[in-house]
Structures are given as C-alpha cells and as structure tokens.
Amino acid sequence: MTPRGTASTSRPAVRKAAGARLSGIDAARGLALLGMMATHIFPTFESNAQLTPTWVGLVFSGRAAALFAVLAGIGLALSTGKQQPLQGPQLWAARRGIALRALVVGAVGLSIGGLEVNIAIILVHYAVLFLCVLPFLGLDVKRLLVLALGWVLVTPALAFLLRPWLLTAEPPLQLGHNPKWEDLSTPAVLLGDLFLTGYYPVLQWIAYLLIGLAIGRLALTTAAVPVLLLAVGTGVAVLAKWLSVVLMEDWGGRAALQASLLDPSYPLESLLQVNLAGIDQTGSAWWLASSAPHSGTTLDLLHTSGVAAAVVGVCLLLGRLVQRTGRDLLLPLRGAGAMTLSFYTAHLCVMASLYGQPLPSGWTVDGIYWVQALTILALGGMVAALAWRGPLEWLGHAANQLGRYRPARVS
Known part of the structure; x- marks a missing residue:
C-alpha cells in the first residue's frame, strides 16, 4: 500500500518489512494447511504387518498440526499489540473479540463434527485453545517464554497421571469421535476428551499457543529474528529427537514400553515414528520419554x-x-x-463425500490431493489479490469486531 501524502524516506521501508512479515506468516499457515491435508489424504503407514511409515507420515504427522497451533499464537500476538502487548480496556476489548471469534470457530467445528470421515477435526479444540490463552495475552515475551517452558515440562506428566483416572471413569471421559453438537449434553465427557483423552489434548497443546504468542511478541520485521527462529528452532527440534532416541534405544525405554503393551506384536517402532495417539499410554513412565508425534510428551x-x-x-x-x-x-x-478456516472446512466436506466410496474412475490418491491443493492455491491467490476475506473468515472477523466494540462515552 502506498502511503498517502508526503512521507519520510524511512516509511516505505517500514511498510515493506511489515508486508514481508505478514506474507511470511500467512505462507507458513498455508504450508500447515497443505501438510494437514496430506496426512488426511495419503496413508501414513504402509498396508503391511509392520505398518511401515510412509514419507508423509514421517514428514508431516504431528508437525503440520503443531505448526498450525503455533501460528495461531503468533496471530493472537500480532492482533494484540505485537511487541507491546495491549493493556487495560484495549486488552479486555481484544479478549472479548477473540472469545467471540473462538465461538464461531467452535460452532463450525461442532457443525461438521458429525461428518463421516476418518479425520480428527481440530476446530473445537482450536476454539477452546483460544479461550484458554485469553489470560496470557497481556504478557511480554520473557514471561511468555518462562510460562511456555513450564507448561511444556509440567503438563505432560500431569496428563499422564490424570488420563488413566478419566479413562476408567464410568462412563469413560472420552468421546471416540469428533466433537459435535449432541456432545454438549454430556459436558464432562466432552471436556475430558477435549483437555486430556482426545486426539488434540488441550492441556498440553496450550504450550503451542504460548510459544506462538512469544514468537509473535518478537521483532518479526527485523532480519535477525527469522534467522534466530530458524537456528534455535532447528536446534531444539534436533536435540529433543536425539534425546528421545537415546532414552528409547540406549537406556531401554522402547523395550520397556513393548513389554507393557497388551498386544506385544504391536508395531511400536513404527508408531513411535508416526503417531502414538491411538495407544493407551499408561502403565509405564517411559511413555513420557517418547518424542512420537501426537504423544503429547515434553519431547x-x-x-x-x-x-x-x-x-x-x-x-x-x-x-x-x-x-x-x-x-x-x-x-x-x-x-x-x-483462508484456512474456509479451506479446511471445505476440504473436510470433500473428504466426507469420498469416505467409504471407491475412487472415481481414473482417479488416484495423488490426484485427489493435488486437485484440492491446486484449487486452494488458485482460489487463495485470487482472493488475496482482490484483498477479500473467505466466507468463514468474514464471519470470524465480524464476531471479533463485535466483541472489540466499545461505545463512545457520553460527556
């Protein structure tokens, strides 16, 4: 956007950097969406007795959804003051707006929760995560980093202790399906699933939004911060995976977990690489030493x-x-x-229409993915070029603006 009127020579550079920041964040969100779609469409395991991981499972499983959640925290930081978090009435107005937008996201999630599709839908959990981090929106980057570190260290152990109690309750506090409107009639089961026993346990996943909030409070428009994120992020990722390998292989963790499984023939090695969400992670503290995708552990x-x-x-x-x-x-x-909310919802509807049906004549799994991906990229590019919003994004924005509205005081 060209500045109106006469501007100093430094202003175009500031706007240019801001545009680079916004395009980079939105591009990362686009990558997260395409990665999540890949795990929905392509198999993450080969159809053999060993359940050999596929390249999609090894690359995207757990990572795409986590990127989506971290970016949610970044977006919240950018909308609540960036490096200088909002305070006072402005902060409360922002909280109201975010809460109403979360309700829109949650309503969309509950509405499509009844779709027959073999996909864990994240939207209701996503909405609850927004509500859970509202108290932390006024914190600066240092406090957010300390809080995030504590959350990463403590909540996995807390979940490990609480989850067996929830699963042995009568009835068990676990849905076994995507949240939908009917589940509001059993709030204890719904909340137990959302926070601890479901596919995206909110208790641990709050850490992703706290980390995202901390990243969003950094000076993202500078050249140094992206380099810092790349270097530190890579180092932390490699160190966590290396430590888990040492604990599992050298210190006997995997052997102990294999012995604790009810079915010893279960391909634990493959699950530790791709997805641990369907495993009952109880009975051995060694589960906390895993870095497996969707295990919700510290690593x-x-x-x-x-x-x-x-x-x-x-x-x-x-x-x-x-x-x-x-x-x-x-x-x-x-x-x-x-436009991730609109595109994610449309993608789920398409997958529901294909669920349980033979592939159309001449189609392959690769074709189904690339048709959807290229359509999303084409439509997204067109809408961005026209500076429009997606339909569900427009609804969320309207809810946000309604929540932020503060009537002028009458003097």
Whole structure:
C-alpha cells in the first residue's frame, strides 16, 4: 500500500518489512494447511504387518498440526499489540473479540463434527485453545517464554497421571469421535476428551499457543529474528529427537514400553515414528520419554515446536526475499493461509463425500490431493489479490469486531 501524502524516506521501508512479515506468516499457515491435508489424504503407514511409515507420515504427522497451533499464537500476538502487548480496556476489548471469534470457530467445528470421515477435526479444540490463552495475552515475551517452558515440562506428566483416572471413569471421559453438537449434553465427557483423552489434548497443546504468542511478541520485521527462529528452532527440534532416541534405544525405554503393551506384536517402532495417539499410554513412565508425534510428551512438544519455529523463520526469510524481487511469488500460498478456516472446512466436506466410496474412475490418491491443493492455491491467490476475506473468515472477523466494540462515552 502506498502511503498517502508526503512521507519520510524511512516509511516505505517500514511498510515493506511489515508486508514481508505478514506474507511470511500467512505462507507458513498455508504450508500447515497443505501438510494437514496430506496426512488426511495419503496413508501414513504402509498396508503391511509392520505398518511401515510412509514419507508423509514421517514428514508431516504431528508437525503440520503443531505448526498450525503455533501460528495461531503468533496471530493472537500480532492482533494484540505485537511487541507491546495491549493493556487495560484495549486488552479486555481484544479478549472479548477473540472469545467471540473462538465461538464461531467452535460452532463450525461442532457443525461438521458429525461428518463421516476418518479425520480428527481440530476446530473445537482450536476454539477452546483460544479461550484458554485469553489470560496470557497481556504478557511480554520473557514471561511468555518462562510460562511456555513450564507448561511444556509440567503438563505432560500431569496428563499422564490424570488420563488413566478419566479413562476408567464410568462412563469413560472420552468421546471416540469428533466433537459435535449432541456432545454438549454430556459436558464432562466432552471436556475430558477435549483437555486430556482426545486426539488434540488441550492441556498440553496450550504450550503451542504460548510459544506462538512469544514468537509473535518478537521483532518479526527485523532480519535477525527469522534467522534466530530458524537456528534455535532447528536446534531444539534436533536435540529433543536425539534425546528421545537415546532414552528409547540406549537406556531401554522402547523395550520397556513393548513389554507393557497388551498386544506385544504391536508395531511400536513404527508408531513411535508416526503417531502414538491411538495407544493407551499408561502403565509405564517411559511413555513420557517418547518424542512420537501426537504423544503429547515434553519431547514431542519441544520437537514439534522447534520445527514450527524453524518453518516460521524460513517463511519470514522467504517473505523478505520475495519482497525485494518486487514479485509476490508467495501470493497463492499466503492467500491459502489467510483462508484456512474456509479451506479446511471445505476440504473436510470433500473428504466426507469420498469416505467409504471407491475412487472415481481414473482417479488416484495423488490426484485427489493435488486437485484440492491446486484449487486452494488458485482460489487463495485470487482472493488475496482482490484483498477479500473467505466466507468463514468474514464471519470470524465480524464476531471479533463485535466483541472489540466499545461505545463512545457520553460527556
């Protein structure tokens, strides 16, 4: 956008950096969406007795969803003061707006929760995460980092202690399906599933939003911060995975877990690489030493958060590079990232229409993915070029503006 009127020579550079930041964040969100779609469409295990992990399972499982959650925290930080968090009445207005937007997201999630589809839908958990971090929106980056570190260290152990109690309750506090409107009639089961026993346990996943809030409070428009995110994120991700390998293989963790399984023939090695969500992680404290995707352990949170920070750093650097070329090469990707709620919902509806049906004649799994991905990129680029909002994004924005509204005082 060209500044109106006469401006100082420094102003275009400031706007240019801001544009690079926004395009990088939206591009990262677009990547997260495409990665989550890949885990929904492509198999994450080969159909053999060993359940050999596929490349999609090894690359995207757990990481794409975590990136999505970290970016949610970044978005909250950018909308509540960036480096200087809002305070006082402005902060309370922002909290009201975010709460109403979360209700819109939750309503969408509950509405599509009844779809027959073999996909864990994140939207209701996403909405609850927004509500849970409202008290932390006024914190600065140092306090957020300390809080996030404590959350990463403490909540996995707390979940490990509480989860067996919830699962042995009568009835068990676990849904076994995506949350839907009917589940509001059993609030204890719904809340138990959302916070501890479900696919995206909110108790541990709050850490992702806290980390995202801390990243969003940094000076993202500078050249140093993206490099820092890339370096630190990569280091944390590698260190967490290395430590887990040492604990599992050298210190006997995997053997102990294999012995604790009810079915010793279960391919634990493959599950530790791709997805531990369907395993009853009780009976042995060694479960806490895993870094497996969707295990919700400290090392899992550290590894996936590190990957997310590194991806954000790369996308911010790409945004700056593209800005210098004068060509918006990230337009399709950042357009998709700016409409994730609409595109994610549409993707789920498409997958529900295909669920349990043979593939259309001449179609392959690869084709189903790429048709959806390219359609999303094309539509996202068009909407971004026109500076429009997606339909569900418009609804969420309207709810946010309604919550932030503060009537003028009558003197």
